[in-house]
Amino acid sequence: MMNQEALAWVIRTRDPQFDDWDGFTLWLERDPAHAAAYDALMADDADLEAIIPPDPVGVPVAANDVEPGRRPWRWVGGGVIAAALVAAISVGMVNRSDIYTVATRPGETRTIALGDGTTIDLNGGTRLRLDHKDARFAALDSGEAAFTVRHDAANPFRVTVGDVVFEDAGTVFNIVHAGGATRIGVSEGKVIYNPQAEAIALPAGRALTDDTQGLRVMDIAPAAVASWRQGNLVYANAPVTQVSEDIARSLGITVRFTPQAGASRFTGTIHLDRNAARFFAGAAPLMGLSAVRQGDGWLLKEGPLKEGNEPQS
Template sequence: MTDSPLSQAQFDAITEAAAHWCMRLHAPDCTASERQAFEQWLDVHPLHLVEYEAMLEIWDVAGDLPRPESNIVPMVRPTRTPWRTVGMAAAVCALALPLAAYSGWNLGWLPDSYQHFEATDNVRQVTLKDGSQVELNLGSELTYSNYKDRRQVTLGKGEAFFSVSHDTSHPFVVKAAEGRIRVTGTKFNVWMYEDQVKVNLIEGSVLVSSNDDLPGDGLRLGPSMQASYGHGDYMPRISQTYDNDNSLAWRSGKLVLDDLALNDALPLINRYLENPLVVADNSTGAIRIGGIYNIKELNTLVTSLPKVLPVYLTRNKDGNPVLNSIPQQAPKS
């Protein structure tokens, strides 16, 4: 960010982020990496610290917010507040105290409940505060916040299948990468890898937007439809799914690759790998792969690929495995 005036949307985003960090730093499962990310967030703009300190004021007097369950002390650095923001800090904090009388809830920008879930080595089923059921794939993480005007999930990474409790007056919003999925009650799957997102609708309807900053609620999906988007997409790409679609095979512990080019298959595989596979060039990426694999054993797939495909493995400077196509020998004359 720069010192130029912030838009209302940017200011609201900072306020929401400050509320998120306030809750995470009070949570007993807050990790060292999250604390490091919080430090980095503070350094981006001086208003981040101002808003965070104001949020702490609200936290201290808002009795209906989740309370700390341990002696975790939020990382606040008041001595680093720039002098030019002291006046702004005083103004924000002055507003924070009367707003806290409403516990932030009546204003619709502070939740009354918050949950954080992770799935590491096993698929995990969880129940959200609103009664919605979520199944998390391996290596997945999400948070749930209940606001006055919406139920909000942020998919931090991975994949999740949602069975959402119906509530037309209280929409359910999933934020994934730069976009969002908005529903009132339905069943759908969200897959995310880096900035790529794919939404598969099973039942009901959803609205999908590829960028949360764009106006409107997005494109509507009906049953047996899917949407996908990535960084910079103005609109999601919509397509039809068919009876043989295998996007939900992970719920049975499987990854199904149905004669895909490596360029298309690697994001599905890399979601499960600590060191992602890369292809050396476009000709390697065009090689096709198929098969059914156990999602808990995909690390073994890396070393077995040279046995089933015309490729060999090297390592790049980052230590990631690289697939190289084996040059075909010209036929002897």
Template sequence: MSSDDPSAALDDAARERVVRLHAGEPTLRERTAILSWRAEDPAHEAAFQAAERLWLDLGAVRAAADAPAAPVTPPARRRAPRRATLAACAAGLAAVLGLGLSFQPAGGWGVAFADVRTAPGEQRSIMLGDGTVVHLNGATALDYRFEGGRRSVTLLSGEAVFAVAHDASRPFTVAAADTRVRVVGTVFQVSRAGDRVSLEVLEGLVLAGAGDADTAALRPGQGRAWAGRRGSRVVPVRIEEATAWRRGRLIYRNASLQAVADDLARLSGDRVWVLGAVAKRQRVTAVFDNRAPDRVFAHLEDTLPVEVTQPLPGLVIIR
């Protein structure tokens, strides 16, 4: 399933220019073209700054990791004045906070402080207070709140299957980006990567949409996808393939390379960018072991006209 998203296209265009600027040796003509593109529209500049900020932050992390350890020196005999000690501590704390506030984990700080989260490659099942069972894929984070007559979950990132406990008096809702899923008691899967959301219904009836005008009813074996507030039509889905991750497999049948990249990000914990028109046109039909993301990257490079590189820790580029 797919849905065109102008904001995603803008982000990709900005990322391509950041990679061209920082990962190679751009010519004067290329630099001028990048500056012209940034000046065309404030949205271009905002997208470029966001992509460049991530690039520079990841570079700072690598520089910190590669820096040699400071030599150990014996303590001075004289005790430093308390004011100087406090000043040094404050400076160190400011440096740490400066990096921390600039460098955000994938999905933002909301993911880091989520009620429930899994590590990349980890799978876990939990039971909520109402008896609903949630099966979480890797790199998944969610918040939940049950109060009064409401049961609500916010999927911050990742992928999860919800087996909702039936309670007609308290509808169960899942929010993922701009999409809202509403049920009483059923089983469905929701995945989120940024503002891209997909839904597959395994059992029961689900109402889902990005706004009242977009809401549609989905039955078992049906699914939809959204990019921001732009939703696709309801389409048939193969449930066994969509939920294959729970059995240790990734199954793709003519899937977009971006869909594969989203899964690889959940497995590896890296940000995975698909850049360039050639890479975006590629489709994948294959079965992989989801415990070996490196093999999936290698397979993509061996079988498709794309190159996989890791210019910085935590960032993989397919182009």
């Protein structure tokens, strides 16, 4: 069913008159596997062209709907398209064996060395796709990853996050993709956000957030980029909701917060500690909050803890 949906979106998004980008984005965000299925079928573009019938019966096509040399794909009913679906999915499954996934559990980190000299550090709770045949490609489905890229102007390294592309220009950068939002910070070189569209240049010391409020570009201390690799989380006026997500990802614990605590913001450096009780005993007061054990996780609350109620492991 998922592959059928993916092929339906491939067909629709290739139509020059397609305009349901909001619906497409919601479908991608509903399950990380959706992006994988869509990307696999898109990568098999040539095979799909050969599989889908050139002129589906009963579907008139206006001449000005098609780019020169291209044939539009339509999502139409009937046995012909049903057969094409099965064939196309089979082609995608066979030919995309070069795409592989690397994943970490919450609290787990991992370093990957690619054949081109690039290294990728994965933080906890991260899912990343790579290509055995193309060391200049990565797709971050969820979580956080830091990239130290060997620059090649003739063959730039590209990271896709949903329908967004980040292209390096000799770079060290960190990307977080969680909760429907994407954040990138650059500590060396330069990254181009969507080079074929907005083409926003992000040099060292700049960051970008892409969420429901739109695109925002801001300054960031280069030392704060991927600081989790050194065991620290560094923030400048960050919402506690974001801090909580980062803590959960890095330590592999569940972090909740009251509405008032979640609405607060934090500037400073938090040292990561695998001992959760010890970590929150130090981190919560830094944020002007308190932390208590709650079920299988921790709850951040407004105000300091009363004496004798320190976090317990």
